[in-house]
Amino acid sequence: MQFPEKISKMVEHFSRWPGVGEKTAIRYVLSLLRWNHDDLHALSSAIAELTLLKRCQECGLISEETTCDICKNHERFLHKTICVVEGVADCFAIERSGEFKGAYHILGGVLSPLQQIGPNELTIDKLLLRIERRDIREVILALNPSVEGDITCSYLRDVIPLKVRVERIGMGIPMGGNLEHLDVLTIHKALENRRSL
Ligand SMILES: [Zn+2]
Numbered sequence: 001m002q003f004p005e006k007i008s009k010m011v012e013h014f015s016r017w018p019g020v021g022e023k024t025a026i027r028y029v030l031s032l033l034r035w036n037h038d039d040l041h042a043l044s045s046a047i048a049e050l051t052l053l054k055r056c057q058e059c060g061l062i063s064e065e066t067t068c069d070i071c072k073n074h075e076r077f078l079h080k081t082i083c084v085v086e087g088v089a090d091c092f093a094i095e096r097s098g099e100f101k102g103a104y105h106i107l108g109g110v111l112s113p114l115q116q117i118g119p120n121e122l123t124i125d126k127l128l129l130r131i132e133r134r135d136i137r138e139v140i141l142a143l144n145p146s147v148e149g150d151i152t153c154s155y156l157r158d159v160i161p162l163k164v165r166v167e168r169i170g171m172g173i174p175m176g177g178n179l180e181h182l183d184v185l186t187i188h189k190a191l192e193n194r195r196s197l
Contacts (some may be wrong), residue, residue, distance in 0.1 A: 060106030060123055062088050076103045080137040086110055086144060089180035097187040110148040111155055131164060138165040144178050157197040167194040
């Protein structure tokens with residue numbers, strides 16, 4: 001049986017969600033069909049409004065304005081500490097833990113010679129500028145444990161001025177593990193067990 005095109009189109013959209021296969025996507029669309037029109041319109045405009053979000057010009061976090069709430073908050077820079085993460089989801093995960101009171105920097109990935117991701121593909125230059133401009137004394141590398149993560153940490157230690165302390169978050173995160181999927185307690189432990197690079 002063929003679905004009407006409008007349904008197939010929505011199934012295709014939902015199938016792009018992480019962890020959603022075709023069967024689940026079909027279930028989602030069929031459940032939408034039971035919603036009333038007002039709720040469907042509200043959902044579609046909420047999705048359209050996502051296009052209004054920006055990237056913070058300082059740290060790269062998703063933000064309503066050109067500078068995010070964290071970068072606007074002077075208190076977040078009092079400790080002169082920046083936590084470097086691969087992506088936005090990692091930042092939200094650490095924020096959820098409530099454990100870190102400094103500022104963030106979104107790297108945009110990790111160095112990967114195989115995928116031809118070099119320093120210029122990441123926001124490393126911007127990070128160095130921020131360290132200088134904000135007089136940052138400590139950088140915490142909260143990169144996911146992987147070969148590429150290790151390479152990136154060594155590279156960052158090499159390019160960050162020696163007077164700045166560079167630490168990597170600790171064990172507890174398994175190799176290949178991902179920060180964004182960790183529970184608050186594991187993140188708390190990882191931040192606690194930092195080691196100097
Ligand atoms: Zn920001």
